Amino acid sequence: MSRAQLARGLGDGASRRGCPDAPSRALGASPLGPTSGAGPVLGLAVGLLADRVVGDPRRAHPVAAFGAVATAVEHRLWRDARSAGALHVVLLVGAPAAASHLVGRWLERRAAAASLTWLAAALAIALGARSLEEEGRAVGDALAAGDLASARARLPALCGRDPAPLDAAGLAAAAAESVAENTADAVAGPLVWAAIGGPAGVVAHRAANTLDAMVGHRSARYQRFGQPAARLDDALGWLPARMTTSAFIAIAPLFGGSPAVAARVVRRDAARHPSPNAGPCEAAMAGALDVRLGGEVRYPGVARVQQRGPLGDGRAPGAEDVRRAVALSRAAGLVIAVLTGVVLAARDRARHGGGP
Template identity: 55%
Template structure:
C-alpha cells in the first residue's frame, strides 16, 4: 500500500469523525494545550519579541516531537498510520462545531434573543459582544464563520495531507497560540508577534485554497462565483490579515453581502475595510454562510484525500 494511501484514509476518517461527533465535550486536547500555554506564559512572558519567539518555539517544538513520536509508534503498519492521523485530524478540526454555532446564533437572532446571541458569540470570536446589536452580531458571526472555515477546517486538512501527524498538530497549536496572544493589544503587541507571524505563514496556502473552494461552492447556496472572485481580487488586500481578508472577501462576494467596518474588541475598537458589495448581513445570510462553510469543508477533505491518492498512484506507476 503506498504511503500516501494510509494518510488519505486517516485524513478522511478524521474529517468524518468531526462531522459525526464534533468537538469532544470534555477533555479536549486543544483546551489542554491552551492551559499548558497559559501556564508557560507566566514563566516566559516579557514585553519583547524574543520572549514571544521562545514561547512559541517551546510549545510548537513539543507538539512536533509528540506528533513525530506518535507517527513512529504507529510504525509501518498502514492501519496504525491511518489511525494516528485520523485521531490527530479529528482533534485539530472544528468544522462541525463552527457551522452548528453559526446556525444556532442565526436562530437566536430570528427569535429576537439578543442576550443569548451575545452570550454565544464568544464561542465564535474574540469580539466584545456587549456593544453589538442584531446586525453587528450577524456580521461578527459571519466574518468568524468565514475566517474559521479556513483556520478550523481547510487548514488542518491541508496540513494533515502535507505534514502528517506532526504537521497537523503543529498547525493547530500555532492557530491556538495566535488566538491567545496574537492580538495587537498593549500586552501582546511584541510578545505575540511570533505567534501571529507563524500563524500567517501556516495559513497562507490554506486560505487561498479555501477561497477557491468558496468560489466553486457558491452556486450551491444561491451565491455568485463571479462576485466571489471580484471581491477576493478587489478587497482582500485591504484587510489587516493577509489570510482572513482573502476568505472573508470571498464569502462576502459569494453571499452578496458587505462585511467590515467598526469592529469592537475588549482591547479597543478597530476599523476594518469594506469587503464585498450589497447590504450588511442578517440572520438569513449567516445561515447561508454556515451551509457554505459545510460544503467547503467537504470539498477540502475530498480534494486533500484525492491529491494524496493521486500522488500514491503516480508513485506506484513509475
C-alpha cells in the first residue's frame, strides 16, 4: 500500500485473505470512551463536514505519521511469531485507543465543547469519504474519455492491484470493487465505531485497519507476525461491512437495481471472495448495479495470480458503472451516518436521564 493510500484509508484491505497489500451497552456509556453530553451528534456532524469540505491533507496526515511509527515499532519487535505480532497490535492499537479514551474523559470533565471537538477530530482524521469519491470518479472519468493510461495511473490510489494488464472492463471492475470495500473501511467503519466507542472506538478501528494494510498479508515476513493484525481488523470490520452491505441492498432501487436480486447475489457469491468482509460488500454492489465483478486479480511484483469467483450475473462494468458505484457509496454513507446519529442521540439522552 502506498503512503497516499495509507493516509487516505484506501486500498485493498483484508489482505490476509490472499492479498499481498486494506454491541456495546447501546444506551449507556461506552467502555471505549464516552462522547460529550453536550451533543455527540454535533461532533458527528462536524467530523463529517470536515471530511467533506477539507478531505485528507496530502502532507502531514496523522494516519501517515501513525504508519511511520508502526514501521519503527515493527523493526524493534519483529520475529517470525504470532506472539510478536500480538504485542505489535497491543501497542499500536491498544495504546492509541486508551490514550483517546483518557483524553476524552479529561475533556468531558472540563468542557462539553472540547469533548465534542475530540469526537469531531477523530472522525475528520479517520473518514475517507471524499478521497474515495474523488479517486473513484477520476478512474470513471478517464475510462469515459477512453484514456486507459490515465485510468491505470489513477487506480493505485484506490487499490494495490497491478493495473498494467487490465483492459477497460477490468479497470472498471477493480475500481467498483475497491469503492465497495472502502465504503466499509473508510466510511462505515469510523461511523459505526463512533457510535459504539466514541473517539476511542474510531481510533481503534482506524489503527487496526492501517496495521492490517501494512502487515496483514501472507508474505514470508508477515505470515505469522501479521496474523493478529489481520484477525483484529476482520473483527472490527465485521459490523461496518454488514451495515454497508445492508445499505447497498436497501438503496439498490435508487440505482436501477433490486434489493431482492442484490440480497440473492450476496447470499450466493460473497463467500467466493477471500475476504469475509469485502466479499459481502462487493457482492452487494454487483447485485445493486447489475454488473459482474470478481475474477482474476494480479498484484505488482507477485507472480501468483489470484483467481476469485464471479460476483453477480450482470454485464461487464464500464465507466458509467464506476460513477454509479461512487454514487451508491455516497448514498450508503449517508444512510449509515444517519443511523449513527440516531444511536449517538439515544445514548446521549440515556446518559442524561432521558430528558429532551
